Amino acid sequence: xxxGFSLSQSSTVNLDKTDLSLFHRVHEIEPDVAICMxxxxxxxxxxxxxxxxxxxxxxxxxxxxxxxxxxxxxLSGCMLCGKCSMVCxxxxxxxxxxxxxxxxxxxxxxxxxxxxxxxVRK
Amino acid sequence: MKRTPSKTVLVIxxxxxxxxxxxxxxxLGLQPILVEKSDHLGGHVADWHKLFPDMSEAAALVEKGAAxxxxxxxxxxxxxxxxxxxxxxxxxxxxxxxxxxxxxxxVATGFSxxxxxxxxxxxxxxxxxxxxxxxxxKWFNTGEDPxxxxxxxxxxxxxxxxxxxxxxxxxxxxxxCCITAIKQAxxxxxxxxxxxxxxxxxxxRLFGKRYEDYYIKAQRDYGIHFIRGRxxxxxxxxxxxxxxxxxxxxxxxxxxxxxxLLVLMAGIIRNPDPLPYDRRGRIPPKQRQSxxxxxx
Numbered sequence: 084x085x086x087g088f089s090l091s092q093s094s095t096v097n098l099d100k101t102d103l104s105l106f107h108r109v110h111e112i113e114p115d116v117a118i119c120m121x122x123x124x125x126x127x128x129x130x131x132x133x134x135x136x137x138x139x140x141x142x143x144x145x146x147x148x149x150x151x152x153x154x155x156x157x158l159s160g161c162m163l164c165g166k167c168s169m170v171c172x173x174x175x176x177x178x179x180x181x182x183x184x185x186x187x188x189x190x191x192x193x194x195x196x197x198x199x200x201x202x203v204r205k
Numbered sequence: 206m207k208r209t210p211s212k213t214v215l216v217i218x219x220x221x222x223x224x225x226x227x228x229x230x231x232x233l234g235l236q237p238i239l240v241e242k243s244d245h246l247g248g249h250v251a252d253w254h255k256l257f258p259d260m261s262e263a264a265a266l267v268e269k270g271a272a273x274x275x276x277x278x279x280x281x282x283x284x285x286x287x288x289x290x291x292x293x294x295x296x297x298x299x300x301x302x303x304x305x306x307x308x309x310x311x312v313a314t315g316f317s318x319x320x321x322x323x324x325x326x327x328x329x330x331x332x333x334x335x336x337x338x339x340x341x342x343k344w345f346n347t348g349e350d351p352x353x354x355x356x357x358x359x360x361x362x363x364x365x366x367x368x369x370x371x372x373x374x375x376x377x378x379x380x381x382c383c384i385t386a387i388k389q390a391x392x393x394x395x396x397x398x399x400x401x402x403x404x405x406x407x408x409x410r411l412f413g414k415r416y417e418d419y420y421i422k423a424q425r426d427y428g429i430h431f432i433r434g435r436x437x438x439x440x441x442x443x444x445x446x447x448x449x450x451x452x453x454x455x456x457x458x459x460x461x462x463x464x465x466l467l468v469l470m471a472g473i474i475r476n477p478d479p480l481p482y483d484r485r486g487r488i489p490p491k492q493r494q495s496x497x498x499x500x501x
Contacts, residue, residue, distance in 0.1 A: 096453050098403070098462035110428065117424040121433070121455050144455055147430065173421070 101149035105187060109146065113183050115175045119143045125167035125177055135160025139167055139177055142184065155188050210294050210306035212236050216313060217285060217479055220248025223313035224270040227277045230311075238278040238305060240285065246271050248315055254345035257381075257388040258419040285479050289491040296491060312480065316473040319367025319375060327363060327469055328439045334447050334464070335439065337366075337471045338382070341389055352466070357397045359464045361449050362386045363436045364406040368472025379473035383409050384416045386470050387423045393468075394427045402429045403462060405436045405451050432460060439467060 109116050119140065126138035137160035145154035158181065165178040212235050216227045219241025227237040245251060247267035256263050286298040288310070297305045321329040321337045328335045336344070336352050344350040364386055368379040383406070390402045409431070411417050423429045434451040442448050447467045453460040483489050 094458045096456060096458050096460040098460060103401075107428075114425045117428060118421050148453070148456060 096148050098148075102151075103147070103149065105151055106146045109180075109184060109187050112187070113176075113180050115173070116143060116146075116180060118173050119175065120173060122172060124170040124172060128166050128170045129161075130164050130166055131160055131162045137161050139181065142181075146184075151188075154184075158184055158188070208236055211308040213238060213305065213307040214309045214311060215240065215295070215297055215305060215307045216311040218248070218313035218315055219243075219246040219279070219281070220313060220315045221250050221266065221270055222315065223248075223311070224274060226311050226313055227279075228270070228273040231274075231276050236278070238280065238307070239274065240280050240283050240299065242282070242284045244282045246274075246279070246281070249318075249339075252339065252342060252346075254342045255388070255392060257384045258413070258415045260388070260392075288480055288488055290488045291491060295488065310480065312478060314476040314479060316475055319373065319472045319474055321366055321469045321471045323373060324366055324370075324469070326438055327366065327436065327467075328441070328447070329469055332439065332441045332447055332467075333445050335467045335469065337469050338385060338389060339471065341393075341468050345392060354465060357393075357465045358400050359462070359466075360390075360393055360397070360400055360402045361436075361447070361462065361464045361467045362390055362402070362404045363449075363467065363469050364404065364409075365435070366469040366471050367474075369407070370472075375472060375474055377473075377475075378410060380410065380412075382470040382472060383411055384413065384419065386468075387411075387416075387420055387429075389468065390429045391419075391423055391427050394429065400465075402427075403464075404429060404431045405434060405449070406431060407433070407435050434460065 121140050121144065123140050126132055126140050129137050129139070131137045137157060142154045142157050145157070161181055163178060163181065167177040168175070171177055214230050214235050214237045216223045216230070216237050216239045219239055223239060223241070224246060227239040230237040247270070250263050251267050253263035255261065256266065280299065280301060284300040286300055288295055288297050291306070294306045294308055295310055297307065299305060318337070318339055321327065329337065334352050336350065340350060344353050364382060367373045368375055368377060368382065370376070386404055390404055394400060394402055409420065411420050424431065432451065432453055434454045436449055436451045438450045440448045442463060447464045449462050449464060449467060451460050452458070480488055
C-alpha cells in the first residue's frame with residue numbers, strides 16, 4: 084500500500100557490517116593508503132575536482148568505511164595529472180595509488196599484484 | 206655522612222622525575238633527600254609494561270633510575286607534614302617523625318589519573334568490558350583481568366577521557382595519552398593479530414621525538430583505524446559486548462561499532478602542590494607559637 088511517504092535509509096556508518104576486504108586488498112599492495120591523515124591537500128589542488136567532484140581524500144575514506152560504489156564513481160573523475168602527489172605531506176604516491184585502486188576495482192589486482200609489487204620495487 | 210643544611214635539597218616524589226632530579230643533584234655535589242609517600246620508587250611507570258615510542262621495558266627504566274641513586278638519602282613511605290621558612294633555610298617535618306633542614310625543595314609530585322567512572326557515559330565500572338589505560342598496562346604485566354577475554358577481535362580506544370574537558374573539571378591536555386594510545390594499540394595488535402583496532406580521537410597531539418613515525422607505523426604496518434570523533438555514548442548489547450557511538454566527523458555521519466573491549470585513555474590530573482604558599486607565593490616563616498620537638 085502506498086501511504087505517500089517513505090523512510091530514508093540510516094546514514095550511520097555501521098562498522099560491524101562494513102566490508103573492509105577491498106581496503107585490505109589495496110593496503111596489501113599500497114601500504115601507504117593507510118597513512119592518509121585526511122588533510123585535504125590533494126582535493127584542494129585537484130585540477131578536475133571543480134568539474135567532476137573528484138577528491139582523493141574522500142575516496143580513501145570511502146573505502147575505509149565500506150562505501151565502495153561511491154569511491155568507484157568518484158575515482159572515474161580523476162584525469163591522472165598527478166598534481167596531488169606533489170602536495171601530499173605524507174609523501175603518498177597518489178597517482179600510483181589511484182591506478183592501483185582502479186585495478187582493484189576492476190578485479191585485476193589478483194593477477195597483477197605480483198607485477199605491481201615488482202613495479203613498486205623499482 | 207655529615208649533612209650540611211644549606212647543601213641539602215629535599216626532593217618530594219620518587220617517580221621518574223624525582224629520581225632523576227635527586228641523582229643529578231647528587232652528581233653536582235649536593236646532598237639530596239628523596240621523599241616518596243608509597244613504599245616503592247618509580248611512580249606510575251612502576252605499574253607500566255612498556256614505554257613509547259620504542260617499546261622499552263618500564264621496569265628497566267625504574268631499575269636504572271634506582272641504580273643511579275647511590276649516595277642519595279631515600280625515604281620511602283614518608284609524607285610531608287608541613288614546611289616553613291627559616292632565615293635562609295626551609296624546615297620540613299616528615300611523617301616519619303624526623304625533621305629536615307634544607308636549602309632548597311624540588312616538587313616532583315606528579316599526577317593522578319582521572320577517575321574514569323566520573324565519565325559515566327563511557328560505562329567504566331558499569332559494563333563488563335570497559336577498562337582504562339592503567340588497567341590495560343596491568344593486564345599486559347599480569348595477564349589477569351576478567352574484562353579482557355581470550356579471543357578479542359575488536360578493540361576501541363577512546364582518547365581524552367577526563368582531559369580537555371571543561372565538564373569533567375580538567376581543561377588541560379595530558380600530552381602523552383595520544384602516543385600512549387598508539388603504543389597500547391600496537392601492543393594489543395601484537396597480542397591479537399587478527400583484531401581490528403579503532404582509535405577515536407579529537408585531534409592527535411604527537412609532538413615528541415619519533416612520535417609521528419610511530420603513528421605512521423601504527424597506520425601503515427599495524428592497520429590500526431583512526432576515527433576522528435569523540436565517543437558520545439557507550440552501551441552494552443544482549444551478548445555483553447560494548448556498543449560505541451560516535452560521529453565520524455570526516456565522513457560527517459554517525460558511526461556505530463560493537464567491540465569486545467573498550468579502553469578509556471584516562472587523562473592526567475596534576476597532584477596538588479604540597480607546599481603551603483602564602484598570597485605572595487612564598488612559604489610562610491616559622492610561627493613563633495609552634496613549639497615542640499621540631500623547634501630549633
